[in-house]
Amino acid sequence: MPKLIEPASRLQAAWLEARAEWGAGVHEDGFGLLTTDDVDSPAGFAAWLERLVGESERCMYRWIIERDQVLGGIALRHEGNDVVPWAGHIGYGIRPSARRRGLATWALGRMICEARALGMERLLVVCEAENLASAKTIERLGGLLEDDARDGPVLRYWIRTGEPGI
Numbered sequence: 001m002p003k004l005i006e007p008a009s010r011l012q013a014a015w016l017e018a019r020a021e022w023g024a025g026v027h028e029d030g031f032g033l034l035t036t037d038d039v040d041s042p043a044g045f046a047a048w049l050e051r052l053v054g055e056s057e058r059c060m061y062r063w064i065i066e067r068d069q070v071l072g073g074i075a076l077r078h079e080g081n082d083v084v085p086w087a088g089h090i091g092y093g094i095r096p097s098a099r100r101r102g103l104a105t106w107a108l109g110r111m112i113c114e115a116r117a118l119g120m121e122r123l124l125v126v127c128e129a130e131n132l133a134s135a136k137t138i139e140r141l142g143g144l145l146e147d148d149a150r151d152g153p154v155l156r157y158w159i160r161t162g163e164p165g166i
Contacts, residue, residue, distance in 0.1 A: 001066070002064055002065065002066045002071060002103060002106065002107075003064075003065055003066070004062040004063070004064060004065075004074070004107060004110055004111075005062060005063055005065055006061070006062065006063075007031075007049050007052055007061055007062075007063055008049075008063070009042075009045060009046055009049055011063070011065070011068060011070055012039075012042065012045045014065075014068055014069055014070045015039070015045075015063070015070045016039070016040070017069075017070070018069075018070040018071070018072075018095040019039070021095045021096050021097060022093075022095065022096070028073060028093045029073075029075075029091040029092060029093040030061070030072060030073030030074040030075045030091050030092040030093045031061065031063075031073040031075070031093070032051075032052050032055065032059065032061050032075055033048070037051075057078070058077065058078055058080070058081045059075050059076065059077045059078060059081060060075065060076040060078070060111075060114065061073065061074075061075050062074050062075075062076075062107070062110075062111070064094070064098075064103055064107050070095070071094060071095055071098040071103055072092060072093050072094035072095055072098060072103060072104070072107065073092065073093055074090065074091070074092040074093075074107045074108070074110075074111055075090065075091045075092070076089060076090055076111045076114055076115055076118075077089050077090070077091070078118065078120075079120065084124060085124075086126075087126065088123070088124040088125045088126040088156075089115065089120070089123040089124050089125065090108065090111055090112075090115075090123055090125050092104055092107060092108060092111075099133070100133075104133075104134070104137045105137050105140055105141065108125075108137060108138070108141050109141055112141060112159060112161050113161075115161050116161035116162060120161055121160065121161055121162065122158055122159070122160055122161065123158065123159045123161060124156060124157070124158060125138050125143055125157045125158075125159055126154050126155065126156050126157070127154070127155050127157075128153055128154060128155070129153045129154060129155050130153070135155055135157075138155075138157045138159070139157070141159060142159050142160060143157030143158065143159045144157060144158050144159075145157055146158055
């Protein structure tokens with residue numbers, strides 16, 4: 001059974017294994033990883049996690065794990081976070097070998113509940129237009145498409161946190 005946990009230094013090797021599956025230079029949404037983060041060394045990995053903890057007033061990061069294997073990551077960006085207008089309130093990524101198991105739907109549902117508990121009534125969730133799996137995930141959880149022409153290759157969805165079934 002998968003779990004959502006706070007990023008943990010004990011899972012560095014498992015996280016690096018997941019990152020390797022995405023491939024070098026590929027952006028793994030939901031992890032808050034910057035190009036300046038050195039996650040390969042223990043000290044760099046610890047500094048990255050410390051930065052994420054320091055951002056907790058603006059963003060909640062969770063890893064999707066099962067038996068100490070990192071399957072993906074999800075982030076809930078709070079109101080006032082400057083990336084929300086273009087990246088949305090929630091960003092997530094599932095490692096390639098763990099896709100098609102419903103993990104994104106499961107994790108997104110959990111984060112919608114977290115947002116509701118924080119008093120957030122509406123969430124912007126975006127995905128690339130060609131990412132049909134992500135679009136279906138968002139729609140499955142009540143996402144209503146705002147405008148598919150506004151941002152070119154990006155679809156913008158709004159989810160109400162009080163929707164039934166979440």
